[in-house]
Amino acid sequence: MSESTLAHGQDEEVRQVVTEACVDMLGACGLPVGRIAAGRLVALSEHDLAGFIGFSGRVRGSLIIAASSRIFAATFPTMPGSRSPNPDDLLDWVGEMTNQTLGRIKRRFCARGLDFDTSTPTAVKGRHLGARTPTRDGIVDLVLTAGDELVSICFELVPPAAGPIFQGAVEAIPCSQEGDLVLF
Amino acid sequence: MSAKVLVVDDSRAIRQLVGTALLQAGYEVIEAEDGQQGLSTISTDRDIAMVICDVNMPNMNGLEMLAAVKAQANNSALPVLMLTTEGKADLIQQAKRCGAKGWIVKPFKPDQLVAAVRKIVGS
Numbered sequence A: 001m002s003e004s005t006l007a008h009g010q011d012e013e014v015r016q017v018v019t020e021a022c023v024d025m026l027g028a029c030g031l032p033v034g035r036i037a038a039g040r041l042v043a044l045s046e047h048d049l050a051g052f053i054g055f056s057g058r059v060r061g062s063l064i065i066a067a068s069s070r071i072f073a074a075t076f077p078t079m080p081g082s083r084s085p086n087p088d089d090l091l092d093w094v095g096e097m098t099n100q101t102l103g104r105i106k107r108r109f110c111a112r113g114l115d116f117d118t119s120t121p122t123a124v125k126g127r128h129l130g131a132r133t134p135t136r137d138g139i140v141d142l143v144l145t146a147g148d149e150l151v152s153i154c155f156e157l158v159p160p161a162a163g164p165i166f167q168g169a170v171e172a173i174p175c176s177q178e179g180d181l182v183l184f
Numbered sequence B: 001m002s003a004k005v006l007v008v009d010d011s012r013a014i015r016q017l018v019g020t021a022l023l024q025a026g027y028e029v030i031e032a033e034d035g036q037q038g039l040s041t042i043s044t045d046r047d048i049a050m051v052i053c054d055v056n057m058p059n060m061n062g063l064e065m066l067a068a069v070k071a072q073a074n075n076s077a078l079p080v081l082m083l084t085t086e087g088k089a090d091l092i093q094q095a096k097r098c099g100a101k102g103w104i105v106k107p108f109k110p111d112q113l114v115a116a117v118r119k120i121v122g123s
Helices: A013-028 A069-075 A085-110 B010-026 B033-045 B064-073 B090-098 B108-120
Strands: A033-035 A051-055 A060-067 A117-119 A122-125 A139-146 A149-158 A180-182 B004-008 B029-034 B046-052 B079-086 B101-103
Touching: A013 A085, A013 A149, A051 A085, A060 A069, A060 A085, A069 A085, A085 A117, A085 A122, A085 B010, A117 B108, A122 A149, A149 B046, A180 B108, B004 B033, B010 B029, B010 B108, B029 B033, B029 B046, B033 B046, B033 B064, B033 B090, B046 B108, B064 B079, B064 B090, B079 B108, B090 B101
Parallel strands: B004 B029, B004 B046, B046 B079, B079 B101
Antiparallel strands: A033 A139, A051 A060, A051 A117, A051 A122, A060 A149, A139 A149, A180 B101
């Protein structure tokens, strides 16, 4: 069996986790999100920013989010009185947004008893980012709609050498949720 | 005189968001891009009243910085609030054992952050 194959028929569960986390992240940024059917080819020529973050542990892999700068500008966190983001701010936010999305994936994995350590994110600016074909086993490839724009997501997971990704008998790993605050 | 808060995060967007919220609440804000720079700033600036610190950062992560700050006799009482995408209970307990004052999971509400800062260092 290929190392990157999502074993034990859990590829759909991983896809569901990644989709939920990405929809949740974009939705929290105020964007109405929909999903385009897996495998459908879409025009990604306007994707000029992409964020990348890796993770390792019992499973390892990476998350890439690519979209147009308009999407990242629309999701940039602001509050009254803060200045508009410049191109460097946007590039930074691409990495941070990818980081926060992986955080959401990680919490969903923890609920299934599986943890991993994350790297620090990086971001790139270019042209036609996110375009890839054909897809490989072990990769969750998603295209979401956000308003009139498209967001391309690529989540690669290398499962453990033996056994399923999520083990049914394993307890959830205790985890706080987004926005939780605890003072000691 | 307003209290000075050091914001340590490798994300410029987060530093900007936290900084704007705290400035509008009347605090003075200075920034550092990673734990190493944060530790250096803390070691040289005696006026810092509180630190808000990310966990996953290059060069030195937030928990390493927290431990280093608490190991300095003259900074051991400096309040440190962790602000991170991490939410695992064992990491939160580790921060508590190291002497952190609290933990917020990103994304955060600016009002919530300011309320926590007020509780820790006062208005």
